[in-house]
Amino acid sequence: MKKLTEEEIYKKLEDLQDWEFKDEAIHTSFRFEDFKEAFSVMTRIAFEAEAQQHHPEWFNVYDQLQISLSTHDAGGVTEKDFTLAHSIEKIVGNEE
Template sequence: MKRLTEEEINQKLKDFEGWTYAKKALHTSFQFENFKEAFTVMTRIAFEAEAQQHHPNWGNVYNELEISLSTHDADGVTEKDFKLAQAIENIVEATN
């Protein structure tokens, strides 16, 4: 998988509100009403990540979920990261 240039990444990020690029990865965070809602979304994302065979770096504290995406084999961001980012956005939107 080809690593995207910073220019390509910034162009694609225009379609992803709340996502940023830093340290060779895409980053975002979400806040939910409570821990149960955050964990429910994490579970849905986990199933999607497994289906795509591409897994996020993430952390959860109570109602907040922080996510970073990068393709380790490419040492940066690839199309795989944007595909998973879109799936994550769709999952979060479906829960609102």
């Protein structure tokens, strides 16, 4: 999988609300009603990530979830990261 250039990354980020590029990864965060809702969404994302064979780095405290995506084998952001990011947005309900 080919690592995307910064120009390609910023262009693709135009289609993702509240995602940013820094430290060779794309990042976002979500806030939910409570821990149960956050964990439910994390579980749904986990099943999708497994299906795509691409796994996020994430951090959860109570109702907050922070997600970072990069393709370690490529040393940065690839199309795989954007595919998973769009899937995450659909799961969370931010994308139709």
